[in-house]
Amino acid sequence: EVQLVESGGGLVQPGRSLKLSCVASGFTFSNYGMNWIRQAPGKGLEWVAYISSGSSYIYYAETVKGRFTISRDNAKNTLYLQMTSLRSEDTALYYCARSYGYKSDFDYWGQGVMVTVSS
Amino acid sequence: DIQMTQSPPSLSASLGDKVTITCQASQNINKYIAWYQQKPGKAPRLLIRYTSTLESGTPSRFSGSGSGRDYSFSISNVESEDIASYYCLQYVNLPFTFGSGTKLEIK
Numbered sequence: 001e002v003q004l005v006e007s008g009g010g011l012v013q014p015g016r017s018l019k020l021s022c023v024a025s026g027f028t029f030s031n032y033g034m035n036w037i038r039q040a041p042g043k044g045l046e047w048v049a050y051i052s053s054g055s056s057y058i059y060y061a062e063t064v065k066g067r068f069t070i071s072r073d074n075a076k077n078t079l080y081l082q083m084t085s086l087r088s089e090d091t092a093l094y095y096c097a098r099s100y101g102y103k104s105d106f107d108y109w110g111q112g113v114m115v116t117v118s119s
Numbered sequence: 120d121i122q123m124t125q126s127p128p129s130l131s132a133s134l135g136d137k138v139t140i141t142c143q144a145s146q147n148i149n150k151y152i153a154w155y156q157q158k159p160g161k162a163p164r165l166l167i168r169y170t171s172t173l174e175s176g177t178p179s180r181f182s183g184s185g186s187g188r189d190y191s192f193s194i195s196n197v198e199s200e201d202i203a204s205y206y207c208l209q210y211v212n213l214p215f216t217f218g219s220g221t222k223l224e225i226k
Contacts, residue, residue, distance in 0.1 A: 035215075044206065044217055044218075044219050044220045045155075045163065045206055045208075045217040045220075046217070047214055047215040047216065047217070050213070050215075059213050059214070061214050062214070095162055095163075099210075103151065103210060103211065104210060105153035105165060105168045105169075105208060105210055106153075106163075106165065106208070107165050107168075107174070108165075109162040109163055109164075110162065111161075111162055112162055
């Protein structure tokens with residue numbers, strides 16, 4: 001069974017940093033691209049970042065470019081999102097989601113981890 | 120960026136009705152559209168990929184169609200378990216973009 005489990009969320013002050021993790025199981029992690037997608041409270045879905053299976057290709061939404069860094073450790077079956085210079089508008093439920101490749105839908109999602117940016 | 124205009128924002132249907140949601144892309148997306156169901160407090164679930172291919176486990180009462188810029192998603196014989204929000208996603212070009220969502224309620 002495919003499972004994605006996010007962790008690392010919490011309450012953080014504006015301007016500070018936070019690192020999210022997503023542990024994968026039930027599939028060959030190193031064969032798949034991975035994404036972070038977020039959802040502000042009561043709002044819709046926003047794609048945040050993509051990383052290819054071997055980390056060769058990395059893309060970001062303009063809203064987070066230069067502040068967020070996506071990475072992965074295939075030996076640990078783990079995806080990361082390093083978030084710096086956090087703003088109130090980054091407050092959201094962050095999901096990790098699997099995709100087969102670059103031009104692919106997101107077929108499995110984690111349960112999400114909440115990040116709240118507030119003083 | 121490709122904008123996905125989804126309508127209607129909300130829908131009220133009776134059990135057994137057929138409902139349709141549309142997404143119009145700001146440019147041709149070559150059928151690279153997926154549809155997701157999100158129930159309250161849950162992660163989105165992929166229902167349909169590449170316009171009309173049902174994901175494993177998706178009931179046959181769900182369907183999708185379209186081409187070019189215009190796409191639709193339908194539920195025939197709406198059931199109570201279909202109460203959820205529905206989102207379209209274009210994945211032909213970065214940044215991947217979602218429609219604004221449609222909330223389905225039962226009358």
